[in-house]
Amino acid sequence: MSSNHDPRWLERLWRGSLALTLAGLVGAGALAATASATPSTERTGEAGGLTQTRTLSRVFAADGAEEVVDSREVTVQVSHADQLRGRERVKVSWSGARPSGARAADPYGENGLSQEYPVVVMQCRGTDDPDAPASAQVRPETCWTSTRQQRSLAVSDRTAVWRHDLFATDAAREAKSGRDPFPATECNDPASLSSHVTPFQARDGKEHLACTAETMPPEAAVGAAYPPAEVAAFTGADGTGSVSFEVRSDVENGSLGCSATVACSIVVVPIMGISCLDDDRECRRAGRWLPGSSNFSQQGVDLAVSPQLWWSESNWRNRFTFPVTFGLPADTCDIQDSRPPTGFYGSELLAQAALQWSPAYCLSKSRFKFQHNRMPDEAGFKLMETGQGAAALVSGERESTGDAPVGYAPTAITGFSVGYSIDRPDNAGEYGQLRLNARLLAKLLTQSYLGSDLGRGHPGIEDNPLSINRDPEFQRLNPGLDDTAREAAATVLSLSESSDVIESLTSYLQADPAARAFIAGKPDPWGMVINPSYKAIALPTREWPLLDEYVPSTERECLQQNPAPYFTQLAAPVATMRKIAEAVLDAWPNVQTRCERATSSDPWKLGRVERQGLGTRFVLGIVSLGDSARFGLRDAALETKPGSFVAPSEASMAAAVKLAKQKERTGPFVIEQKAVRASGKAYPGTMVVYTAARLHGADKAESKKVAQFIRVATTEGQRPGRGNGDLPAGYLPIRRAGVTAPLFATAQRVADLVEAQQAPTTAAEPGDGEDDGTTDPSTDAPGTAPDPDDAENPDQDGPTTAQDPTKLASSVTATPDSSSRLGRVALPLALGIALLGGLLSSAARVMMRLRRIR
Known part of the structure; x- marks a missing residue:
């Protein structure tokens, strides 16, 4: 480690083992070992989970008196917080929160703003450790959001409710709050409106105004490699909710800059509504949507109780901050x-x-x-x-x-497993109990589903279902899912090269009498038959071949310019299971049937279809169990003996x-x-x-x-x-x-x-x-x-x-x-402190050894 690393890195690596508060180490240049930024944080379970409980309230003030109009005791839990890796999912759950209204079809990024009383979950650089320097404190400017709409707004003076925030400073209530002077030219805001901007402070010190697409950090650019991670999550009528939150390291988000040596946190902000300094009507609004209602068309909501003002002092003061540590990078x-x-x-x-x-x-x-x-x-x-x-x-x-x-x-x-991302109809949440048998997997691998109308002309399988979710056999095992035809549901994303995983998978197919009979040419009980290109294929095999050469006849100009085997475009295998896992994680099928061109005069080209939206996801992929566990994917249950x-x-x-x-x-x-x-x-x-x-x-x-x-x-x-x-x-x-x-x-x-x-x-x-x-x-x-x-x-x-x-x-x-050398020093040192009480001398030895490791 280099000598300029933050000494709090030692504390973060030890946090799961040290039971003592090493207050004496502060004078030696290290921070006290503590489990969280607040005294109420508790460790839960064996997986390094954390729990915090706080009483949140909304207050209205008028004529010199203050009235608590809403008060709730909220408990927030995170499943684990130590030694995280980029793109790993952490389960965040809560109870006691105010029920949400106007549920969004997609709560991530900008799409989650049109809700009332959601719980905002973000990743921020810094912690709430009071002993940390100001530069290492978490604040709205160090929290990541992927769009300008989450950081800036310009509205009429009448609806600028943050100007009436009871807990804000006088300066923050000014019309042009957030910066002085306000960058009206850069932010394209007319002087007639009340404007606010929460700039983003990057790890390298650069400030991004974040009020236009051009002033956002580079990772927020249109077409960014990763979808938004920050979420405005929905709270049910019983006050509970949960979300799988994806953390990003400096590999995925260099501007945020979280790593093994840079302290970061998961920040949870239950929206209670703006506490009002006066009797302003807009500030005191309590929401126009009923608890549990949906707002799939993204109609207007009351700004005072929306997540768009997560940065306001009324909301920010109610935050729950969970420090997280990241494992050492791959390099x-x-x-x-x-x-x-x-x-x-x-x-x-x-x-x-x-x-x-x-x-x-x-x-x-x-x-x-x-x-x-x-x-x-x-x-x-x-x-x-x-x-x-x-x-x-x-x-x-x-x-x-x-x-x-x-x-x-x-x-x-x-x-290996069949990892999946599948949503229930009517935005009822993610499906969590997928069951598959060997014959269904054989149908997917042999390209026996038609995909779309383009596949209907394939000789020998014209009457087969378009996709697996329309297959009666699948529906019998997984009732309650929609039957919307999708090209991505006609295939399972698999490997393009030789692998013992493919041999093990195809051995599973070969051992199943029903799958073996289907591959040999016997129709299933509902009349579905195998793609003739794969009939009687020899199993097991270490490499799955792409045998179908059917090119559909179509009047579509794009496909006429790019004739190619249609079913190969659906399968589109990749070289690594890591790529498959990320495709499932992002609900981004690798199906290569999207027609696109830069201008109307340019030739058409085929490319990858778009990511699937929350509520309509259906992606299957052959993934490793290690990747599945790391990324928090769901794994299908596979049939062994009939019915098991x-x-x-x-x-x-x-x-x-x-x-x-x-x-x-x-x-x-x-x-x-x-x-x-x-x-x-x-x-x-x-x-x-x-x-x-x-x-x-x-x-x-x-x-x-x-x-x-x-x-x-x-x-x-x-x-x-x-x-x-x-x-x-x-x-x-x-x-x-x-x-x-x-x-x-x-x-x-x-x-x-x-x-x-x-x-x-x-x-x-x-x-x-x-x-x-x-x-x-x-x-x-x-x-x-x-x-x-x-x-x-x-x-x-x-x-x-x-x-x-x-x-x-x-x-x-x-x-x-x-x-590691640090690991072999840390635990014995902690025991030595506890047994001998030599706090200061032990601290000196730690710092000397840490300096040698660096």
């Missing part, structure tokens, strides 16, 4: 460690774990610089075999082309691992889909990621690094958490005991053989998961952390149970980064 190792990396090549399923594991290696000089390089499993395996890569990351056995045997060390248990639908969870993944069979003691474990179907409790998308490496003939130095990686990854790396070296949500921990014990034992065995680089002298016997004496799992090898079962769960003999049985989200604790 940390490139910046901090100049050593050349040791590349491990292959499975994207390890991506989220590798993101947290990498700093645990590069920030420790006793370890090597680990680098995860995503590529098709097959390509990664070939690089390992030829010596161009230290190890491969794969999820299945490969046929070796060399003479050296290959060991498969189980490194992570995770898998299983969603990803720690319990269902453990049930799948229990079925795994191992042929050789250094080989992979095979989870047969036939056994998964018979189980009824196992999740079909469960997969094991292995570190595959040569057992002899490889470079000794590189092999030692691979062995170290296996040992660390299967011990320290299996501790669930959000810090450096921890195992993120989306993975089932590999334990020394319980159902995963055979995988742990195999990993240690392979690590020893990889390091020794000696071929086995006797033929391998079929493994039963018991230790064969080649390694002692109870002995910590060099570079190995203590097993989490020994230190934290000595009596645990199986996997933990996820809090939400329909979603894999490992129980996460807010612990310091255990594997």
